[in-house]
Amino acid sequence: MGQPEVGSLEEELRLLSSEMTRPRARECLLCYLYRMLEFGCRGHEFTVRYRDLRAPRATALLARLGRMGGLCCECEVFMNAYQPNPRYFAENVDGDYIVDPMPQCHGVRRGSTQPCCLWVRIPRW
Ligand SMILES: [Zn+2]
Ligand SMILES: [Zn+2]
Numbered sequence: 001m002g003q004p005e006v007g008s009l010e011e012e013l014r015l016l017s018s019e020m021t022r023p024r025a026r027e028c029l030l031c032y033l034y035r036m037l038e039f040g041c042r043g044h045e046f047t048v049r050y051r052d053l054r055a056p057r058a059t060a061l062l063a064r065l066g067r068m069g070g071l072c073c074e075c076e077v078f079m080n081a082y083q084p085n086p087r088y089f090a091e092n093v094d095g096d097y098i099v100d101p102m103p104q105c106h107g108v109r110r111g112s113t114q115p116c117c118l119w120v121r122i123p124r125w
Helices: 009-017 029-039 045-054 061-067 074-081
Strands: 082-084 119-121
Touching (some): 029 045, 029 074, 074 082
C-alpha cells in the first residue's frame, strides 16, 4: 500500500486538503469517520473537520461523542458508541460484521451530525 508518511506539516496540509478527507455529499458523520479510520487514530481531527464543513452549528458535538464513550478519539466512537447495523451488514464465521466493502452511506441532511441508518448505538452496560 502506498500510504504516505504523515509527519511533516506539508504532508499534513496535503492530506487535509485532499478530496479523500472531504465528507461526500450527504455523507453522515459516522460513515465519514469510518472512512477516515484508514488514516490512523488522529484524535478528533476528522470530527472537527466534518463539523466545520458540514455542521458548523453543532458546537456540542465533541461533548456529545464524549458522553457516548468517544472521549479521546474517533476509534473509541466505534468501540463504545456506534456499531454497524446488523440489518445492512453480513456476518463472517466469527460473528463479526463484514464492513469491507462498506455499504454506501444512506445520507443525512446537511447540518446534521446524526448517523445514517447503517449505524446503531452500542448498548451500554
Ligand atoms: Zn484512537
Ligand atoms: Zn452514513
